[in-house]
Amino acid sequence: MTKSLGRWLLVGMVGAAVAAGLYFGSQVETPMRDASTLLALTLPDPSGHPQALSQWRGKVLVVNFWATWCAPCREEMPEFVKAQGELGSKGLQFVGIAVDEPDKAERFASEIGLNYPVLVGGYGAIELSKTLGNRVVALPFTIIVDRQGRVAHTQLGPLKPAQLTAIVTKLL
């Protein structure tokens, strides 16, 4: 009886795992071998000062392409603020790349108390994200880079808190 129940549970779990794989797989782009293209970028912050992404090399880097006109982006960002607050001291570093105008990006960052840097890429940034795996050129798009500068995860669409925690915990 117990053995039989276990077998059925296994069937159910395999089904659920296949479901999860298919669901998330549909939103995960093909990872790159390394993140050198991304880490070679230099973009201005909202004040116009150029910032090189290479300054965060060696940290677990979460680069999030977002925009104020993108509701799903705005929805997930408070979770990023929370994760940055909780795991920043362990080496987690979020960087937002705004596909937006500097003043709009800055205003929203201030509204939600953003505790990580924002760089402003304008609409050109979304084209840039295409070269980094954003196949359909949409937002939000997030790339997670490990301490060795390799892409650990890319995601088109919202990154759920549990999923984010699971990924970065392994890398920290």
Next chain:
Amino acid sequence: MVCPNIWTGSLRKQWPGKRLRCAFAIGGLALALTALGQPSPLPPDKAFRFAARALNPQTIEARFAIADGYYLYRDRIRFSVEPADAGLSVPPLPAGKIKEDQFFGRVETYRDSLVVNLGLKNAAVGQKVVIQAESQGCWDQGICYPPQVQRVTVALPAASAAPTRPNEPPKKSWFD
């Protein structure tokens, strides 16, 4: 497969064992099937297909075919024409479906399709014009596309098909 039998009640003695394990199996299978039906996001020009055609020399029918599960924001749709002196007139867009957005408040969106009859005040019969549509929309699964610009060239009907407008001066063609 014992699952169908549980619904007959004949296996009540074995409750909850069989029901429980069947429930897990069916649940897992249902999740897998749901995921199989989960499409990848479409490129924006496939999610929001734009087309335009001349109904007569003064009217262009502009149409968006919006894929299932996608929507366009009403207030982010713009039309323009090249050459600009063809004199595009855009009527008020039809009312959209109200969406209560936690960030943008009450917004109007279009699903399935949007058809707008655009007017051309100064186009010459037989002229070719380019209708340009700017739009912005999202996918229900949580992604949004940046503003898209799509262009369609439309040949206006020949002179013989056009209504006569004797009091107006001849128009200069774009290709002259």
